[in-house]
Amino acid sequence: MSGWRDCRGWQRALTREPSSECKTPEEMALFELQNYLAASGCGRQVGIKTDPSMDESFQISESDGGVLIRGGRRGVLYGVYALIEALELGESLPKGVRTPCYPLRMIDCWDNMDGTIERGYAGRSIWFEDDAFCYEPDRIRRLGRMLAGAGINVLCINNVNVHMPAQQLPGSLLADTAALADLLRPFGVRLMISIDFSLPLQFGLESADPLDLRVSDFWSHLAQNVWHAIPDMAGFLVKADSEHRPGPNAYGRTHAEGANMLAKALKPFGGVLVWRAFVYNCMQDWRDTDTDRPCAAYDLYQPLDGMFDDNVILQVKYGPYDFQVREPVSPLLVGMNNTRMGMELQLAQEYTGQQIDIFAMPPMWRRLFDEMGKEKVSAVAAVSNLGRDDNWTGHPFAMLNLYAYGRFAWDPDTDPETVIRRWSALTYGFEKDLTDRLTSLLMESGRVYELYTAPLGLNWMINPENHYGANPYGYEFMVWGTYTKADRNGVGIDRTAKGTGYVSQYPPQIRHKYEDPQTCPDEYLLFFHRLNYDFVMKDGRTLLQRIYDDHFTGYELAEQMAETLDKMPFPEPDAGVIKERMEKQLENARQWRDVTNTFFYRFSGAADAKGRKIYS
């Protein structure tokens, strides 16, 4: 048996491999249910009844010792997984009709066809290798089960930076793409592909101008071919005019014109066009203080609000920068009221520990949905943390983020602690006090990472080449628009109306909270303000002392995490992986603590008030 087969994560109870015989979610629902009931010996009578009008919804009802799962074609599969979870956890069965909050619940994979994954921390691609599709069908079905079990319904299979030959996924590679779609269809998972805006040039056209009729014809024909081969294709994802990718700007067209042209091609087939709003000047001169990267997306897109077609989704990263540990929710997510919006999260722990350091994301997502308001978006996406590692996610705990993401996508009012506890209990089946201990460790893990790396909104003090480890001045003179401006007096960028004006992109009630350092939450302080080291914070400490304290505290808490984990009876192979990665995390935390404190000590010249060791 190869390693990945042994790792079922939170789906431990599903001991039989998903059958290749099942062709639809309804068939898969029956298969999963029957096998679970047989294996668990729970003795309940459970029936399934499909009501196509319910689509993804389901309802579980009990009567006379029998249980009935009623749902749409895909709903019944979600219902089965929900039932199994409740039974495994010993909980009462979910009540009422359950309907996902967001109809599009996407995982975006940054897989390249050479088998590498951009920002992948769990091994190589599960379905690409050597510039071709290459996978074990069994593994794809297990993936499908995981995605369906988490409630995810769209999988974008290739990197938004579309390199050759991935540009041919909707062309010469379409049959292979369709074969993968077939494997995932029984799990209610539809494919999406990332496309290159300049694709018409690859097919012999001289232009990719969205207002050129030959170009829109090209895309219409392409869509026709794609949906002919894959009738339930979810849509296309596009990164355009971003970090050197081609886009409509080259032809003097707006992003609305670019996106709408593509959207019209997909419209007849019910496809959506997901347009990424991750656009900024990635060749900024650090000397230029008029340009402030967080302002970029709002400045570009807000004037276009209302101009996008109804099958365009504008996909916006959660914060205005780029998946940093602590960013306020993007003003674009708050301020576009006449556009279908999607929020992009990132399960891949690019800046958050790379699946070496533990970082459970539900508390961060709770905050983001609260800051944004769940009704602001109609879709959610998350960059995948999956790969060919035996445990699928590199660190066993990273699978929590996949599971929890799906829960938030169904219900953005999800309570972080509840979802973490459920995942912990399902995955390890510990007794209650151990589960509680693991839950509280995971609940704290993001804050711990934040404390030893980048507290108070201090972003971008990370190694530029790999986005792991401390390098406080590494980004300072580069082209990325990511500066802290630390000097002997203070640190941060003034983003109030007196500074770059970024804060003015928020509606008044949010703006007022952030624009005054006295009311701005500590966690965002240096995101919005430039302050001197002797600035006195709400708790009476100076800014500098708080930076020192947070870093010392972060490391101490990481040490405590290590001690806690050391005493927990994880099964192998998880135990070994957890221990080995925790050692690396501690080394990383120690480096962050000392480097950051030394950095600010060298600038400020002020010793730690508590006399702890800061290297000179």
Next chain:
Amino acid sequence: MSGWRDCRGWQRALTREPSSECKTPEEMALFELQNYLAASGCGRQVGIKTDPSMDESFQISESDGGVLIRGGRRGVLYGVYALIEALELGESLPKGVRTPCYPLRMIDCWDNMDGTIERGYAGRSIWFEDDAFCYEPDRIRRLGRMLAGAGINVLCINNVNVHMPAQQLPGSLLADTAALADLLRPFGVRLMISIDFSLPLQFGLESADPLDLRVSDFWSHLAQNVWHAIPDMAGFLVKADSEHRPGPNAYGRTHAEGANMLAKALKPFGGVLVWRAFVYNCMQDWRDTDTDRPCAAYDLYQPLDGMFDDNVILQVKYGPYDFQVREPVSPLLVGMNNTRMGMELQLAQEYTGQQIDIFAMPPMWRRLFDEMGKEKVSAVAAVSNLGRDDNWTGHPFAMLNLYAYGRFAWDPDTDPETVIRRWSALTYGFEKDLTDRLTSLLMESGRVYELYTAPLGLNWMINPENHYGANPYGYEFMVWGTYTKADRNGVGIDRTAKGTGYVSQYPPQIRHKYEDPQTCPDEYLLFFHRLNYDFVMKDGRTLLQRIYDDHFTGYELAEQMAETLDKMPFPEPDAGVIKERMEKQLENARQWRDVTNTFFYRFSGAADAKGRKIYS
């Protein structure tokens, strides 16, 4: 005609491709002479007379309008090239017997068999591709002519970091290696290969312990095979116990034991064993202030002085760090009186502009030979700057460094200005005032680069990932032992007896000069001392102001270089390359100037005394 054929550099006068018919340097000497005389129509009568006892030496004598070149088998070829140079330059013919100062004049190529070159800035490998030998024989012969014309007699063909399959060069790839040796033999160029100290493990032995008889037997047999295939093989080059390469330390043996074991295997065949002394702790903790990387090589090797066999050459980089713009000569080169030593230079402009920025090295070499004393070494080596680019060296001016290196290897008393002028005149054939202008620009080029990058001995403020461009704190918290310790008060490491003690590795007369900041040459000031920004220098300026001034001056001088070059009538394709690279150099110089000045301004808080723009 492919591009490289059009580029003859300073050998413009040799218009006919070297003949494949010539099998020996004597035959090649005759071929080159006859073809030159025919093509140039100079009408002189020139004879060649071989005196095998003269080996590499030659003497040119004139009588009755006739010229006689008398020399050893290789000496006559050098004599022919010397004659041609003199005739081309309109100089009088060289007088007396000419004998190279160093019998081993090596070029070390860091070529990998996949075709890449570590620290290569002129394209891919000339002889490797796709894990195999792959070359045009004509191009190898042209390379041979260049090397012989420069006076170089050994070519080490593979990276000192020996990756697979290059480990098989003395094994299964030996026949291919021999074929390359055959091509270069007519130019008096002998091959050397870099070998992996742990090679016995690849061949099934369980150990590479130098005191294990099976291991020494293995090497003896290997040497026997190698010299059987290539009887004039020069020797082996080894990087051991350095930057994660295997070595004798793994078996508790000294470097003398490791080197001597290998040397004994080569001894019967007249081979030399070149042992690199580039050994230091490359996993240093930046918090550790007791360890000072420049001390490492002397501490390790000086106690072994006198213990190396006489066919071992200890090859030492010119400075104690690693090819930085300005380092004092390595104390190891000065302090090993009972060991055959070799000095390693670097034509590849790893830290000196990467063959984009202009950096003519003769003035640096003049200084190094003067600091060291030419008699201290018996061999010289230089890391290659060659590659598959049409002009061989990326920047046309980089070929000067190859040419001049050979001249220094023949005569370390070479005058930098003379050698630069000769190269300039030979290469471009301008009239005298243009040649003078180019000569003085090249003479200044290293100083200009130093001023805008790293004046005053300020090393390692360069991008760690690629060694190009400003990144003043990039190395500061890494594992490489390369720190500047800049803070709000000052910068530098105290390497006097009160500090790390590095200066004590030098003999008294050198030590005395460096250990007092009042007598230490400005160029080395921050190499040896930690000083506050308000330290008053010999010329009355503060250290900080001097840092600012040097960076402003460096950029201004670079601008003047650009203006000078713009007015010079370089032929194509040189003109285009020179112009394009000069633009990049200017951008690089501007970035260095502003980043470095801003860096120190943010620490010191002190403005420029002359009110020039320093970004905040």
